[in-house]
């Protein structure tokens with residue numbers, strides 16, 4: 001089989017590469033197929049059934065997220081049979097999902113892909129059922145909460161935890177309509193292998209897994225996203241600060257494939273942003289005066305004060321009385337400048353960086 005070929009989807013011939021799924025080919029070709037459990041970083045699970053399509057030669061509808069494209073295949077992604085399946089499936093999902101005042105799946109700050117799907121698809125109304133799905137026992141972890149009424153059991157959170165974080169802190173448990181997300185032995189997350197990376201929050205399509213620090217039901221127009229670089233270490237992960245009324249209400253990873261961290265974050269980058277608005281945060285440099293107290297200063301004054309102090313030590317004791325310590329929280333360029341300052345400006349090789357030990 002050649003590595004590149006074409007397949008037919010909805011009457012269009014679309015280019016495909018060996019190993020791609022029907023869903024990937026369709027998306028690249030601009031054909032929209034609803035999904036809940038698909039994520040290109042994870043092994044296909046085919047568990048939500050939203051993406052089923054009709055494939056010539058196949059008796060049953062097949063999950064486009066898990067079905068490999070092969071030469072000359074012919075796919076119908078919006079045939080009457082597929083639409084009938086999606087309308088019924090959507091109605092079943094909605095029957096045990098928390099609905100808003102408009103009768104649609106409730107909007108959450110993270111969005112809700114089930115809601116988006118309901119907005120674009122005519123759907124039947126079934127008698128609501130009270131889901132027997134239970135949440136994890138509430139625990140003392142300060143960051144992550146789970147709302148069973150919004151869970152569609154797509155297993156994205158558990159697969160992310162297993163396949164990307166390699167931690168296996170959470171898992172699907174029980175059977176049938178009781179299936180839910182749990183930890184081993186119903187422990188609180190802090191008593192598991194959980195690293196509090198928050199990836200389970202990012203991948204959840206409905207907002208069932210959510211950040212405790214973040215207001216739950218903000219509309220997209222109430223949030224401004226500001227892309228910046230995390231300042232907790234030198235890796236340089238890109239983060240999106242979600243700002244509401246001038247305050248950061250959550251940090252999210254930029255979309256997969258866009259930045260070096262590829263949709264992932266660690267506990268510090270994702271959750272440790274409260275210092276930004278902390279009342280005790282220093283917002284100007286401080287210089288200790290003759291009275292022994294710290295006084296606010298401008299950057300100009302602070303840098304001049306530090307420079308004079310360094311020059312005084314050099315003049316009195318020689319350059320080797322000085323030592324310069326840089327930080328792994330600085331960029332490569334900043335670390336380069338620190339060693340240049342030490343060697344070229346002050347004449348000492350006493351330079352160190354905390355990551356070197």
Ligand code: SF4
Nearest residue numbers: 161194195197198200
């Ligand atoms: S925070 Fe990370 S490690 Fe913890 S359960 Fe979620 S995905 Fe797993």
Ligand code: SF4
Nearest residue numbers: 151152154155157204
């Ligand atoms: S919590 Fe979210 S990601 Fe996890 S199974 Fe439920 S809907 Fe899917």
Ligand code: FES
Nearest residue numbers: 037046048049065
């Ligand atoms: S997206 Fe294909 S089965 Fe869920």
